[in-house]
Amino acid sequence: MIKLFSPTPxxxxxxxxxxxxxxxxxxxxxxxxxYPKPQNYSNKISQISQILENSLSKVLSFYYPLAGxxxxxxTYVDCDDTGAEYLNVRINCPMS
Numbered sequence: 844m845i846k847l848f849s850p851t852p853x854x855x856x857x858x859x860x861x862x863x864x865x866x867x868x869x870x871x872x873x874x875x876x877x878y879p880k881p882q883n884y885s886n887k888i889s890q891i892s893q894i895l896e897n898s899l900s901k902v903l904s905f906y907y908p909l910a911g912x913x914x915x916x917x918t919y920v921d922c923d924d925t926g927a928e929y930l931n932v933r934i935n936c937p938m939s
Contacts, residue, residue, distance in 0.1 A: 844926040848900040851907040851922045858908045858920040865917075877938050892931045903927060 881887065903910045903926070911922040 845896055845899045845903065845929045846926040847907065847910055847924050848897075848904045850924050851904075851910075855907065856922045858911065858922055860917065860919055888933070896929060899927060899929060 907922045907924075908920045910924060910926050911920040912925055913919075914921040
């Protein structure tokens with residue numbers, strides 16, 4: 844779980860959803876990216892992953908509702924700084 848770089852201010856912890864938020868069709872769009880192993884493979888992958896984790900932590904501080912949870916029958920987002928799930932998986936086989 845990637846936590847926010849800075850906590851959500853108490854005055855912004857309850858993000859009420861608008862009428863438009865309620866009539867939109869709920870969509871979940873998970874993404875998976877696959878990349879070939881670089882020729883000069885070393886610890887670069889770990890460094891890149893750390894940069895991505897730090898960047899996600901910082902950007903979630905600006906878009907704090909994305910790190911919260913729906914509450915009260917989806918009428919608002921509890922911006923409790925739960926964080927966002929981040930997975931880094933490595934395999935050693937062809938993806939084709």
